[in-house]
Structures are given as structure tokens and as C-alpha cells.
Amino acid sequence: MTLRLIISYFLMITGSAFAIVTVLGLLRFPDVYTRIHAGAVVLTISAVLVTMGTAIYVWDLFLSAKIVLIGIFFLFSNPMATHAIARASYKRQIALPEEYEIDAYSDYLGRDA
Amino acid sequence: MIMGLAIFFTILSIIVSYRVVIGPTITDRLIGADTIGIFMSLVMLMIALEYDLALLVDIVLAYAVLLFIDMLIYAKYFEHGELYK
Amino acid sequence: MAVLEIILVIFLVFSALMAVYFDEELISIIFLSIFSLVLTALYLLHKAADVALAEAVIGAGLNTAIFMSAISQIRHGDSD
Amino acid sequence: MNKLMKKIMISVVLTGVAFALYQNFSLMPEYQGLNEGLSNYIIKSGLNDTGSLNLITAVLYDYRAFDSLGESTVIFGAVSGIVLILSRKMLPVSSKGLSFIVKRALGIMTPFIALFGFYVITHGHLTPGGGFQGGVILAAISIIFSIVYGSAFDYRRYSPQTKTLFETGGALTFLGLGLAGILMEGAFLQNLGFLTAETGTLISAGSIPYINIGVGFKVGAGLAIIFYSMIQKTFEEDF
Numbered sequence: 001m002t003l004r005l006i007i008s009y010f011l012m013i014t015g016s017a018f019a020i021v022t023v024l025g026l027l028r029f030p031d032v033y034t035r036i037h038a039g040a041v042v043l044t045i046s047a048v049l050v051t052m053g054t055a056i057y058v059w060d061l062f063l064s065a066k067i068v069l070i071g072i073f074f075l076f077s078n079p080m081a082t083h084a085i086a087r088a089s090y091k092r093q094i095a096l097p098e099e100y101e102i103d104a105y106s107d108y109l110g111r112d113a
Numbered sequence: 114m115i116m117g118l119a120i121f122f123t124i125l126s127i128i129v130s131y132r133v134v135i136g137p138t139i140t141d142r143l144i145g146a147d148t149i150g151i152f153m154s155l156v157m158l159m160i161a162l163e164y165d166l167a168l169l170v171d172i173v174l175a176y177a178v179l180l181f182i183d184m185l186i187y188a189k190y191f192e193h194g195e196l197y198k
Numbered sequence: 199m200a201v202l203e204i205i206l207v208i209f210l211v212f213s214a215l216m217a218v219y220f221d222e223e224l225i226s227i228i229f230l231s232i233f234s235l236v237l238t239a240l241y242l243l244h245k246a247a248d249v250a251l252a253e254a255v256i257g258a259g260l261n262t263a264i265f266m267s268a269i270s271q272i273r274h275g276d277s278d
Numbered sequence: 279m280n281k282l283m284k285k286i287m288i289s290v291v292l293t294g295v296a297f298a299l300y301q302n303f304s305l306m307p308e309y310q311g312l313n314e315g316l317s318n319y320i321i322k323s324g325l326n327d328t329g330s331l332n333l334i335t336a337v338l339y340d341y342r343a344f345d346s347l348g349e350s351t352v353i354f355g356a357v358s359g360i361v362l363i364l365s366r367k368m369l370p371v372s373s374k375g376l377s378f379i380v381k382r383a384l385g386i387m388t389p390f391i392a393l394f395g396f397y398v399i400t401h402g403h404l405t406p407g408g409g410f411q412g413g414v415i416l417a418a419i420s421i422i423f424s425i426v427y428g429s430a431f432d433y434r435r436y437s438p439q440t441k442t443l444f445e446t447g448g449a450l451t452f453l454g455l456g457l458a459g460i461l462m463e464g465a466f467l468q469n470l471g472f473l474t475a476e477t478g479t480l481i482s483a484g485s486i487p488y489i490n491i492g493v494g495f496k497v498g499a500g501l502a503i504i505f506y507s508m509i510q511k512t513f514e515e516d517f
Contacts, residue, residue: 186266
């Protein structure tokens with residue numbers, strides 16, 4: 001049980017804890033947009049932590065580089081995909097309330113056209 | 114440890130598929146499908162590590178790329194109602 | 199190893215049943231992509247790397263793109 | 279006169295096909311039973327015969343390359359049918375696309391996706407993958423263009439003429455390597471022996487990497503044509 005294995009197990013277990021938080025958020029949050037928040041932020045950090053842990057676990061130059069590449073790809077792709085889905089569902093008025101107190105995004109969209 | 118993590122993520126994705134089945138709006142289902150995709154690609158990574166085969170990691174990368182493109186296609190369809198715009 | 203295989207097969211059958219169960223096509227497409235995903239993991243578990251890559255590429259990328267374009271052709275006009 | 283020329287050309291092509299088929303049939307080994315012969319033979323001596331580490335690629339593009347030619351012909355037929363039915367002239371192209379964040383980020387990510395597709399294609403004889411899988415990843419680039427940046431961008435960057443050029447170029451590469459096999463080795467799609475290098479390097483395994491590149495371009499361009507034809511807007515005036 002070297003230090004490297006301890007670090008990699010720590011990263012993997014932390015990522016798994018974040019994954020549990022993701023599932024709890026997806027199942028228990030009351031609203032669509034809060035669920036999107038759970039699926040974007042926490043899921044990304046979970047996937048990145050687990051991939052970093054596995055990259056330290058294997059500790060081989062090319063294989064670790066490839067796994068780190070997968071982690072970087074998750075870091076970029078998952079927030080962007082959830083952003084696109086959230087924007088689409090905002091534009092299609094899915095599960096939005098009737099009246100807003102603050103709605104900054106519609107001002108932005110009106111400027112963006 | 115590695116196989117335990119793979120089983121753990123598989124069970125988590127089965128639990129998430131409850132949201133995909135029951136989700137009231139289509140956005141819930143899409144977010145659930147995205148979550149299941151990332152969990153299962155982590156499962157594939159664990160399987161590749163368990164067998165200690167470097168060439169299985171390519172498949173995880175290919176799947177991650179195509180999952181992202183899938184999500185963009187869904188988002189395009191729900192934003193514009195068609196794929197042409 | 200055997201436990202993971204049993205869980206994956208149960209998940210596979212579940213997603214296939216759900217893809218047939220729903221009436222709306224979009225949900226069926228989502229469950230079909232989940233189905234091909236689980237099938238890819240099963241192929242990887244049996245060390246069939248080439249088939250797994252083909253299944254991932256076709257099931258995830260190609261099927262969804264073609265099905266979504268077909269749906270956008272069919273439903274164009276009444277979706278708004 | 280025109281009909282006569284057509285008949286002469288058809289008979290010349292048919293004679294060529296008959297010659298290739300006769301060459302192949304004369305080289306067939308004796309049937310040895312299902313368990314004894316084929317799979318054990320390929321596992322035992324596939325590496326020596328072809329120089330390809332990935333035995334599935336060895337089967338697909340060396341032992342059974344004629345089948346792969348048939349499969350890519352099927353894709354060609356599908357593309358032709360879909361384009362014939364669905365394509366329309368004078369299209370209004372649109373460039374709305376997705377949001378600014380996705381556009382800017384995919385501008386950074388798209389070259390790496392293309393690089394990964396080329397990696398899967400060119401390492402087909404060393405790692406899992408090959409022409410078909412890498413070709414689908416290349417077709418995903420065209421899908422990204424028409425999804426994220428709007429179909430006008432896809433039309434401007436890779437017009438349908440360019441895609442057709444890529445597709446026919448890939449098919450002609452495949453056929454040309456087959457004819458080179460006839461000329462140099464004596465059978466259609468025989469592996470070219472003089473291209474073989476040390477096993478495990480990138481340029482080895484005879485003509486398999488070049489067939490992979492041809493099939494990759496063909497499949498990628500064909501699927502991009504199918505997707506671009508299928509997302510087109512239908513006009514109400516047409517009906």
C-alpha cells in the first residue's frame with residue numbers, strides 16, 4: 001500500500017461520494033432546473049475525480065495521459081451539454097412559472113436575439 | 114476495489130434510470146440519460162483497468178465523444194424543433 | 199465479475215422493455231441509446247473490443263442522429 | 279452506335295469481373311470442417327500471413343476483403359437512394375445554430391475529435407477500430423457543423439460535391455488496391471507483400487492501412503451525406 005495507491009483510492013472514493021450526491025440531487029430536487037444543476041456541476045466533478053484517481057492508479061505514461069484526456073473531455077463536455085439542454089428547455093418554456101420575480105436570462109436572450 | 118467501483122456505478126445508474134422513466138418533463142429524462150452515460154463510461158473505464166488492457170481505453174474516449182454529440186443533437190431538436198436551423 | 203455481468207444484463211433487459219413500453223418516440227430513442235451503452239459495457243466485459251467500439255459508435259452516435267433527423271422530418275410543422 | 283458502345287463496355291467489365299472471380303475460386307483451399315480449419319488457422323497464423331496485430335482487422339480487410347467491398351457497396355447504394363429521394367435543389371440554408379458558448383468551445387474541441395477519428399482509422403491494424411468506426415467519428419464532425427453552427431456552415435465548409443469526391447475517392451482507393459493485388463500478387467485484393475514492414479509499427483501489414491483509410495473516408499463522407507440529406511427542410515409548396 002504505497003502512497004500513490006492511497007492517493008488514487010482517496011480520489012476515487014471522493015468521486016464516488018460526489019456521484020451519490022448527484023443521484024440524490026437528481027432524485028430528490030423539486031424542480032427541473034435544480035435537477036439540471038445537480039446533473040451538471042456535481043456530476044462533472046465526480047467524473048473528473050474518478051478519472052484522475054484511475055490515472056494515478058495505473059501510473060503508466062501513455063495510459064495515464066489517455067485517461068487524463070478523458071477527464072479533461074468530461075470537464076469540457078458535460079457542462080456544455082447540460083447548458084445546451086437547459087437553454088433549450090428555457091426557450092421552449094418547459095416547467096417555467098407563470099410570473100417571475102427576477103428573470104435576467106430573458107433580457108440576455110432579447111439582447112442576443 | 115476496481116470491480117466494486119464498477120458495480121457501484123452500475124447500481125447508481127440503475128437508480129438514476131428511475132428518473133428517466135418517471136421524469137415529468139423531457140428535460141428530466143435527458144439529464145438522466147446524460148448521467149447514465151457518464152456513469153457507464155466510468156464503468157467501462159473500470160473494466161478496462163481491471164483487465165489491464167490499454168487498448169480498451171480508446172473505446173471509452175470514443176463513447177464520451179459520441180455521447181456529447183448525442184446530447185447536442187437532443188438540445189438542438191428541443192431548442193428549434195428541427196435540426197436544420 | 200459475475201455480479202457485474204448479472205447487474206448489467208438486468209439493466210439491459212430493463213432498458214429494452216422501457217424502450218418498447220413508452221408510446222412517445224423520443225423517450226424510446228433515449229432508452230435505445232441507454233440500451234446500446236449497456237451493451238457496449240457487456241461487450242467490454244467479455245473482452246470483445248472491436249465489437250464494443252462498433253456498437254458504441256453505431257448505437258450511440260449514428261442511431262441517435264438518424265432517428266432524430268427522421269423525427270424532425272416527420273414532426274416538422276406541428277412541433278411549435 | 280451508342281448502344282453498341284454500351285454493350286461493348288458492359289461485356290468488357292463483365293469479363294474483368296469473371297476473371298477476378300475465377301482467380302479467387304482457383305485459389306480456394308479444401309474444406310476442412312468448421313472446428314478444425316478456419317478459426318484455429320486464423321489465430322495461429324494470422325499474424326504471419328498479414329502482419330496485422332488486430333486479427334479482426336486482418337479478417338475484415340485481408341481474408342474477407344471482398345466482403346468488405348460488398349458492404350461498402352451497400353453503403354454506397356444507401357447513400358445514392360437517400361440522396362435521390364430526399365435531396366432538393368435551391369435550399370434555404372440557415373445559420374442559427376446553438377448558443378455562443380457551445381460554438382466557441384466546439385471551435386476548440388473539433389480538431390481534436392478529427393484527430394481522434396484519424397487515429398482510429400490509421401491504427402486499425404494495431405488497436406481496436408478501423409475504417410468503419412473511425413469513419414463514423416469523422417462523420418460526427420459534419421454532424422457537429424450542421425448541428426452547432428447551422429447547416430449553412432456545413433454547406434460552405436464541406437459542400438455536397440466535396441463529400442461526394444471523398445466518398446468516390448475512398449471507394450476508388452479500395453478498388454485500386456484490389457487491382458494492384460491482381461497485378462502484383464496474383465489475386466484480387468491480395469495483401470501487397472512489398473509494403474510489409476516490422477510488425478507493430480504504424481506503416482506495416484501490407485495494404486491494410488491504406489484500405490482502412492479508403493474505407494474511413496468513404497464511410498465518413500457517406501454518412502455525412504445521409505445526415506445532411508435527412509435534416510433538410512421540407513417545403514410546404516412541394517406537396
